[in-house]
Amino acid sequence: MKFLRILLFPFSILYGCITSIRNWMFDRQFLQSKYYNLPIIAVGNLSVGGTGKTPQIEYLIRLLAEGNQLATLSRGYKRKSEGFVLADENANAAILGDEPFQFFTKFKGIQVAVDANRANGIEQLLSQKNKPDVILLDDAYQHRKVKAGFYVLLTAYGDLYADDCMLPTGNLRETKAGANRANIIVVTKCSPDISLEEQNRIKQKLKLQPKQELFFTFIDYDTNVYSQNEVLDVASIKNEKKLLLAGIAKPDSFFTFLKSAQDDCLVFPDHHFFSETDIQIIQEKAKGLKIITTEKDYVRLMDTVLAPQLYYLPIQSSFVRNQNKFDEIIQNYVGESTRNRSVFTK
Structure with missing residues (x-):
């Protein structure tokens, strides 16, 4: 290469x-x-x-x-929608892309929009009744x-x-x-x-x-991992056998922070949208163990059959x-x- x-x-x-x-x-x-x-x-x-x-x-x-009145405007990389989309209660990672959907789920007081044409996206935001x-x-x-x-x-x-x-x-x-x-x-x-x-x-x-x-x-990694219903201290699961999953660019530091000797790791491409086959592979690899993933991957997997065993580790700058x-x-x-x-x- x-x-x-x-x-x-x-x-x-x-x-x-x-x-x-x-x-x-x-x-x-x-x-x-x-x-x-x-x-x-x-x-x-x-x-x-x-x-x-x-x-x-x-x-x-x-x-x-x-x-x-704050708004974010992204391209919405690998989303399955087209043109300008302003996030609402129907939004998901497929419609917005993983990163904008992450913004939308975390920050309720802002507007989150996607448009590959940034000029059009800005003009659409400014045409809203509650414009940023x-x-x-x-x-x-x-x-x-x-x-x-x-x-x-x-x-x-x-x-x-x-x-x-x-x-x-x-x-x-x-x-x-x-x-x-x-x-x-x-x-x-x-x-x-x-x-x-x-x-x-x-x-x-x-x-x-x-x-x-x-x-x-x-x-700066969070001291906890989060699921839909549970918060666990990282230290408490550090030495527990688990599956670490990442579909981000350069995931080495994520694995290093969480990995213990008995853990398995699965790597997917950045912004990867998980197919049914992918989910089946992950499920078989996990064998009922906890699956710890990144926040960006979590928003793409949170509504799948993996949800009961799926946790994410937040980060911040x-x-x-x-x-x-x-x-x-x-x-x-x-x-x-x-x-x-x-x-x-x-």
Whole structure:
């Protein structure tokens, strides 16, 4: 596989040229971006998959939901619906996609919408009777047809965009110069005790622009696992034989956190929708044991025959340091944008 990627390097150069020309045309306004008169925060990455967008979006929801009419807008990857969908009591993972449905089940006071056309999605949200005053765009860093007011760029520790190259040889969707559009860059999946020396080394490698801010976060696992009817302490099941199940990108840390010597692990592709055959395989593998899975997988399996033995482990994004500074920057952007909007609309 690695050798094949090396052979495809000329195509990486071509792809990089195409994306650079596209970005140049947007930067010079030969291609137009739509701007909307409300705070819009876009969260995304330069690479494909596995940087921790979902916990970062959830962090922003917790930060901003109080005092704001908040909406999230996602593509709804691998959903079975089309066009714009606003989540309601009939929503499920097939209609919304797993990550938006997870937002919908966890955060009852917000609007959750999906649309591959982000501009249309925003306009549909703003046409609602109870329209939002802040929108979070999930995985929308490359969607240049919409001009967000604020960009949060994620890059995973150990897989920094500065060390990567363009698809198909590497995993970058656009060249490293795309990082210059970010207001904040977050290095995710760090060790909680990452040293200041290591943070400074990464900062130098990323070559931030003068007005950009850099933060470091780690995945903070819950101390409990949850089912439809039960909450169990992780420590109490750590040494109990169980089946660990993950259909996410880069699940190694999930398995490491929970696994004991006698446990079995099942891995499925990221955003995998489980067929009846898959469910039968899982059931036979589990043999009546507890099945511990990720929250994203749980919302795809919660209504199946596996439910009585199915548990999920929540995660959240936590800051190594300077959390208050991050919060202040985001809240100041939202507050300033809202004040400007009030002046503009009078």
